[in-house]
Structure formats: structure tokens, C-alpha cells
Amino acid sequence: MSTEQLDAIRSGYATTGAAMHLGAAVSGASTSPTAHPDVQVSLPLSVLNRHGLVAGATGTGKTKTLQLMAEQLSTAGVPVFLADMKGDLSGLGAPGAPSERTSQRAADVGQTWEAAGFPVEFFSLGGRGSGIPMRATITDFGPMLLSKVLGLNAIQTSSLGLVFHYADKRGLPLLDLKDLRAVVQHLTSDEGKADLKELGGLSSATAGVILRSLIAFSDQGADVFFGEPELDTADLLRTCEDGRGLISCLELPAVQDRPAMFSTFLMWLLADLFQDLPEVGDVDKPKLVFFFDEAHLLFDDASKEFVDQIEQTVRLIRSKGVGVFFVTQSPRDVPAGVLGQLGNRVQHALRAFTPEDEKALRATVKTFPKSEYDLGELLTSLGIGEAVVTVLSERGVPTPVAWTRMRAPQSLMAPMEEARMQEVIAASPLGPSTRRRWTGSPRTRSSPHASPVQARLPRAAPGRRHPRRIDLHHKAARSPSRSRRTPNPAVNGPGNVRTRACSSRSWRTR
Ligand SMILES: Nc1ncnc2c1ncn2[C@@H]1O[C@H](COP(=O)(O)OP(=O)(O)O)[C@@H](O)[C@H]1O
Ligand SMILES: [Mg+2]
Numbered sequence: 001m002s003t004e005q006l007d008a009i010r011s012g013y014a015t016t017g018a019a020m021h022l023g024a025a026v027s028g029a030s031t032s033p034t035a036h037p038d039v040q041v042s043l044p045l046s047v048l049n050r051h052g053l054v055a056g057a058t059g060t061g062k063t064k065t066l067q068l069m070a071e072q073l074s075t076a077g078v079p080v081f082l083a084d085m086k087g088d089l090s091g092l093g094a095p096g097a098p099s100e101r102t103s104q105r106a107a108d109v110g111q112t113w114e115a116a117g118f119p120v121e122f123f124s125l126g127g128r129g130s131g132i133p134m135r136a137t138i139t140d141f142g143p144m145l146l147s148k149v150l151g152l153n154a155i156q157t158s159s160l161g162l163v164f165h166y167a168d169k170r171g172l173p174l175l176d177l178k179d180l181r182a183v184v185q186h187l188t189s190d191e192g193k194a195d196l197k198e199l200g201g202l203s204s205a206t207a208g209v210i211l212r213s214l215i216a217f218s219d220q221g222a223d224v225f226f227g228e229p230e231l232d233t234a235d236l237l238r239t240c241e242d243g244r245g246l247i248s249c250l251e252l253p254a255v256q257d258r259p260a261m262f263s264t265f266l267m268w269l270l271a272d273l274f275q276d277l278p279e280v281g282d283v284d285k286p287k288l289v290f291f292f293d294e295a296h297l298l299f300d301d302a303s304k305e306f307v308d309q310i311e312q313t314v315r316l317i318r319s320k321g322v323g324v325f326f327v328t329q330s331p332r333d334v335p336a337g338v339l340g341q342l343g344n345r346v347q348h349a350l351r352a353f354t355p356e357d358e359k360a361l362r363a364t365v366k367t368f369p370k371s372e373y374d375l376g377e378l379l380t381s382l383g384i385g386e387a388v389v390t391v392l393s394e395r396g397v398p399t400p401v402a403w404t405r406m407r408a409p410q411s412l413m414a415p416m417e418e419a420r421m422q423e424v425i426a427a428s429p430l431g432p433s434t435r436r437r438w439t440g441s442p443r444t445r446s447s448p449h450a451s452p453v454q455a456r457l458p459r460a461a462p463g464r465r466h467p468r469r470i471d472l473h474h475k476a477a478r479s480p481s482r483s484r485r486t487p488n489p490a491v492n493g494p495g496n497v498r499t500r501a502c503s504s505r506s507w508r509t510r
Pocket of ligand 2: 063
């Protein structure tokens with residue numbers, strides 16, 4: 001590589017504001033590469049809300065890149081949320097193990113390496129696996145989002161809106177899927193006939209379709225995700241007393257085979273954040289950065305509605321100061337409408353074993369700005385923990401394409417010990433013993449089988465068939481959930497998001 005090219009990279013990545021250091025530029029033949037610690041490849045914190053993609057074949061260093069980004073964000077006081085699909089990111093909470101390799105890498109890239117653990121909080125989806133259970137109530141989820149997840153058509157969607165409206169009018173709290181099923185079941189029973197008629201616009205046929213899709217959704221394991229206590233998105237925006245941002249790790253290994261569950265969750269979480277956070281426009285550093293490791297799991301078999309929703313949310317959430325990074329094997333795993341919005345790119349090595357690989361490689365090369373590299377050749381010969389990087393500069397223009405050796409994470413590159421993880425969970429201010437907040441109704445469920453909604457509905461007579469009434473007339477649905485939700489105590493209107501201090505024993509306090 002020419003000196004001019006190195007100079008162009010040096011000046012292209014120079015920043016005046018806060019930035020994270022990804023690594024150092026590399027030059028030479030792929031058989032004898034030289035890293036240049038004096039040519040730093042950095043990512044300005046001010047462009048993180050322009051989102052990003054970390055891609056590459058398995059074992060090339062994507063997750064470690066995510067780890068070192070999360071570490072530097074936390075250090076800069078930026079809270080991080082990450083979906084830890086394989087459980088290999090829990091190590092963020094423990095100091096890394098020094099090694100010859102790590103010292104070598106640090107020296108190569110001009111990094112002062114120091115073992116360090118970071119403030120972490122572990123969450124699980126509805127209590128599956130290790131972590132504080134993350135849940136949402138059906139009411140808060142709302143009919144629109146639920147319809148999208150269920151893949152309902154327009155008529156069914158407006159009908160579901162009427163069901164919510166009915167529950168709202170009757171003061172029936174819809175906490176979990178069972179509650180919602182009970183209401184739909186009631187409306188399709190003989191006892192509910194009058195109510196159904198009164199609602200005008202909900203046919204029993206449509207109600208039947210909704211009921212069946214709710215049952216199928218439960219069968220996919222979605223039940224555990226709905227209910228109380230509900231996650232308060234402000235819990236994800238915490239900084240510690242020492243100023244570091246909290247890293248919220250959603251531990252998903254236990255539900256890896258249930259993509260419908262976490263895609264549902266993601267959709268709600270993004271929508272909820274979007275709703276709760278004030279507009280901030282462009283900021284010096286983001287309010288929160290989201291990382292989705294193994295993001296292909298999100299989009300595999302996703303409905304068009306889901307993809308549209310993600311695309312729209314990713315576009316709009318930018319002005320709320322939230323950055324979203326997708327981490328996946330190939331850029332082709334991410335739908336075009338989402339990919340087009342990802343301004344920052346870290347591309348690890350790709351394989352070119354099969355014709356399909358070749359095609360993916362060519363497609364990836366095409367998405368990069370022009371450069372002196374033979375990217376097809378470079379991308380297939382990158383070392384582990386090396387990447388081809390292009391991000392947005394502080395002025396918002398793409399930086400020169402740079403072959404980069406990445407820094408080494410300072411926290412543990414292996415999963416945290418289970419016992420230690422349990423300690424962190426037990427010490428959490430969100431743990432069951434200290435959980436302060438119950439949205440919706442203040443009572444807990446005494447039995448997992450008895451739904452309070454069921455108890456408050458007239459009993460259906462056993463063994464009678466419901467008469468079917470087909471009515472295609474329907475009204476526009478109103479969503480009662482958003483406007484009537486319990487005010488979020490941590491969000492005090494525009495520009496004023498309060499951050500609660502981390503108070504876990506394991507975190508350093510001033
Ligand atoms: N930046 C890095 N610093 C140090 N080691 C790394 C780095 N990137 C990758 N490695 C090594 O490569 C292995 C695989 O990296 P990983 O991030 O898990 O790959 P991927 O997520 O792409 O499958 C790690 O366990 C680690 O040993
Ligand atoms: Mg990985």
C-alpha cells in the first residue's frame with residue numbers, strides 16, 4: 001500500500017470529538033501484513049446513531065468486535081443493549097485474561113491493554129435462562145404491534161383493535177396471552193354474543209382466526225414473554241455512579257431456536273424506546289447503542305410486516321439518539337431497506353468455498369466505496385480479528401476503506417462463570433427482591449392457570465356450539481394501550497430522561 005493511502009486513512013479517521021478506537025491500519029501482502037499503530041481507525045461517537053453492520057464468516061471476530069465496541073461505549077458513559085445469542089458476551093462483566101497473544105495484538109495496534117470488567121446487567125426473555133426476566137404486558141404491546149407479529153391482515157388487525165377496545169371499556173387488564181385469549185373466547189361464546197354485537201365490526205369468524213393465531217403463537221413459546229413485571233425501557237438507559245454506561249445483556253442461548261420470540265421482543269423494545277425517548281436530533285454521543293449478534297436469526301422467515309417495522313423504526317430512532325448495530329455473517333442476511341441505513345461497516349473475512357459464497361462476496365464488494373484494495377482478494381484473506389472498515393466521519397461522509405487489525409477486548413473473551421453470573425443477577429437493583437415497579441394492575445398472579453380476566457368474564461356454558469355470525473363491517477381500531485399506559489417514572493418529558501444509578505454491589509461506586 002502506498003504512503004499516500006496510509007496518509008489518507010490517517011487523516012480520514014482523525015476525529016476532534018469523542019470516538020471509539022477500533023484498531024490500526026494494516027498494509028502489505030496478505031502473507032506478510034504490517035500493522036501501523038500510528039494509523040488509528042476510529043469511529044466517532046457522534047455518528048453511531050447512523051447505525052452499523054458487523055459482518056463476516058463464523059470465527060472471524062465479529063463478536064469480539066462487538067465486545068470491544070461495547071467496552072468503549074460503556075467507558076464513554078454510553079449505555080449499551082446487546083442480544084447475546086450464544087452466551088459468549090457475558091464475559092464483558094469480568095476482567096480478561098492476559099496472554100502473549102493479547103499483548104502482541106495490543107502492541108501491533110497501539111493499544112494500552114489493561115484487564116477490565118464492565119458494569120453489566122443480565123436479562124432473560126421471560127425468565128428462560130439466566131437473567132432478570134424481560135416481559136411486556138399485552139396492553140402495552142398493543143393491537144398494532146401484536147397484529148404485525150401475528151401476521152394479521154387489515155380486517156383482522158382492526159378486529160383485534162376492537163377486542164382491545166372492549167377489554168379497555170370493561171376494565172379488563174390484558175396482561176398476558178391467556179387474558180387476551182379469554183376475552184376473544186368470551187366474545188365468540190354464546191354468553192358473549194350480545195357484547196360482540198354491541199362492538200359492531202368484529203365477526204365471530206375473524207375472532208376465530210385471531211384466536212387460532214394466538215394459540216399458534218403460544219405454541220411457539222411466546223407465553224413467557226408476556227406478563228408482569230414489565231420491563232421499563234429506562235432500565236436500559238442507566239449509567240453507573242462512576243460515569244460508565246451500563247451494558248444490558250439479553251441472554252438468549254435458551255431461546256435460540258425460537259426466533260419468533262425474540263423478534264417479537266425486539267420489535268416491542270424498539271417501539272417502546274422510540275415512544276419513550278425524546279427527540280434529540282444529532283448528538284455528540286448516543287443515548288443508547290443496540291447490538292444484535294447473530295442478526296440473521298431475526299430476519300430468517302420474518303414476515304414482510306416485521307421487516308417493514310424494523311426498517312421504519314431503525315430510520316426513525318436515529319433522531320432519538322439511538323444507534324443500532326446488526327452483527328451477522330453476510331450483509332445479505334439483512335433486508336435491503338435496513339442495510340441501506342447502516343452507515344458504519346466492519347467487514348470481517350468472508351469465505352469463498354462455494355458458488356453461493358462467491359456470489360455473496362461479489363455482492364459485498366459492490367457495497368463498499370471505491371478504494372485501492374482488491375477487496376475480493378482481501379476479504380477472503382483477512383486474518384482473525386481483522387476487518388475491512390468504512391464508517392462515517394464526523395462530517396457524515398464515508399471514511400476511506402481501511403484494512404484494520406482490531407483491538408483486543410479488555411474483558412473476558414469467554415463466557416462469565418455461571419456462579420459469578422448468578423451473583424451479578426442476585427445483586428441487581430431489578431432483581432425479584434427489590435423490584436419496585438409493577439405496571440398495569442398491582443396484584444400478582446396467584447396461580448399460573450387462573451387468569452383474572454377469565455374470572456371476571458361470564459362463564460361459558462360447556463358443550464354448546466357458538467353460532468357463527470359473519471359481519472364484514474368493521475371500524476378503525478383504536479389502540480388504548482399507548483395513551484393509557486402507566487406514566488413512565490423515569491421519563492420526564494422531552495429532553496429529560498433521568499438515568500438511575502447502578503447500585504449493584506459489583507459495581508464501583510464513587
Ligand atoms: N479483536 C480480537 N482480539 C483478540 N482475539 C480475537 C479478536 N477477534 C477475534 N479473536 C479471536 O477469534 C475467536 C473468534 O472470534 P469471534 O468474535 O467469536 O468470532 P465470530 O463471532 O465471528 O464467530 C475469538 O475467540 C478470539 O480468540
Ligand atoms: Mg459470534
